[in-house]
Amino acid sequence: MKKDFGYMNLCIYLLAFALYLVWAPSAQAHVEQGQAVGFITGLEHPWSGLDHVLAMIAVGLWGAQLGNPAMWVLPIIFPMVMSFGAMMGLLGIPLPGIEVGIAASAILLGGMVLGEVRPKLVVAAILVGVFAIFHGHAHGTELPAGQSGLLYSMGFVIATGVLHGIGIIIGLIHRWPAGKLVLRGAGAFIAAMGMFFLWRALI
Amino acid sequence: MKINQQVIILHKTLIAVFGLLFCPSNAAAHLVTTGMGPVYDGIGHLLLTPEDLVPALAVALYAGLRGRAPGRRALFFFPLAWLLGGFIGLAADAMPTFPVSAFSFLLVGILIAADLRLPDNAFTVLAIAVGIMHGFFNGIALKAGPGGLGLLGIMFALFVLVAIVSAFVVSLKPPWTRIVVRVAGSWVAAMGLLMIGWFFRGQV
Structure with missing residues (x-):
């Protein structure tokens, strides 16, 4: 009897759900019309390039290896300096060797994770900040025509921050001996990919 | 009821469900107004305008980081300043072309990211300045629509927003939670630069 009741309930719920979906209410979003798509474009963009993804995750991994306060200083510095780089691009200020700089960021940041290098906080911050300029200049200015610059920027910055967060969360395995090894292996992988990006940029 | 009968009923239901899904009604998107009057239009304007919503959230976050007393000041002075700026905007004619709001993103974002401890009076001046500036732009924007009642709606929404967000941040005790707020501030500053x-x- 209980089983019958369960089936009937399931059927009623399905029908109610379908009726709810059919009863489409007035959508009050998209007051900025086509421009609102900019947020989604910005949110997607950092995930579309493996070079950017790996470098962002490397920042998080390295921060987690370095521990406090670097773990939170680096992800705070990166988006701000990255936006400065993007602003340079938007103002038309050229930056030579962008692709080489991005590849170098993966090599060096991956190398730092591989070697568990522990420089002073200022040095780490400068290193991350310099590379952030390249990433911002290359990726922060790629807004499709007709979309909102602000919404694109919001999506772009948030997605970059999420990538840092993923790096930090993965980097927390550093507290276990086996995790340390895995982390260094990840650093080696990122550095090797950086070499590949460099080769591709130079050829 | 036998199992076979139950399965048949389930299949029929699924067919009916998919049949319903293939005939959706028209979705009336792109509404400019809420249809519930000017006060709600004002609230809707605030909540759907990131140029205003983000700095308002940022001021609330910063107020929360600074503690209870600045939070209480922001709770009253910020919405009132926004309302005052709004009424000035209603009387104004032209909208400045430069995105002045970008500077409130940048300034408040940097203050949050750096966790700078401004004196209480300086913080109050900051909250009033940001409120008046954004209110002014809202006033110009709402002149053709909900007008003064819309501004009242915005003020009420800001009061609730600041109360909830700043009280939430004040209640954060573990150090990492404050760091999360600071990271959010760095994002706001980055948006301002962009x-x-x-x-x-x-x-x-």
Whole structure:
């Protein structure tokens, strides 16, 4: 009897759900019309390039290896300096060797994770900040025509921050001996990919 | 009821469900107004305008980081300043072309990211300045629509927003939670920098 009741309930719920979906209410979003798509474009963009993804995750991994306060200083510095780089691009200020700089960021940041290098906080911050300029200049200015610059920027910055967060969360395995090894292996992988990006940029 | 009968009923239901899904009604998107009057239009304007919503959230976050007393000041002075700026905007004629709001993103974002301890009076002046500036732009924007009642709606929404967000931040005790707030501040500052760049590129 209980089983019958369960089936009937399931059927009623399905029908109610379908009726709810059919009863489409007035959508009050998209007051900025086509421009609102900019947020989604910005949110997607950092995930579309493996070079950017790996470098962002490397920042998080390295921060987690370095521990406090670097773990939170680096992800705070990166988006701000990255936006400065993007602003340079938007103002038309050229930056030579962008692709080489991005590849170098993966090599060096991956190398730092591989070697568990522990420089002073200022040095780490400068290193991350310099590379952030390249990433911002290359990726922060790629807004499709007709979309909102602000919404694109919001999506772009948030997605970059999420990538840092993923790096930090993965980097927390550093507290276990086996995790340390895995982390260094990840650093080696990122550095090797950086070499590949460099080769591709130079050829 | 036998199992076979139950399965048949389930299949029929699923067919009916998919049949219903294939005949959706028209979705009336792109509404400019809420349809519930000017007060709600004002609230809707605030909640759907990131140029205003983000700085308002940022001021609330910063107020929360600074503690209870600045939080209480922001709770009253910020919405009132926004309302005052709004009424000035209602009387104004032209909208400045430069995105002044980008500077409130940048300034408040940097203050949060750096966790700078401004004196209480300086913080109050900051909250009033940001409120008046954004209210002014809202006033100009709402002149053709909900007008003064819309501004009242915005003020009420800001009061609730600041109360909830700043009280939430004040209640944060573990150190890492404050760091999360600071990271959010760095994002706001980054958006401000980009807004300035987009302005010069002509795509704000």
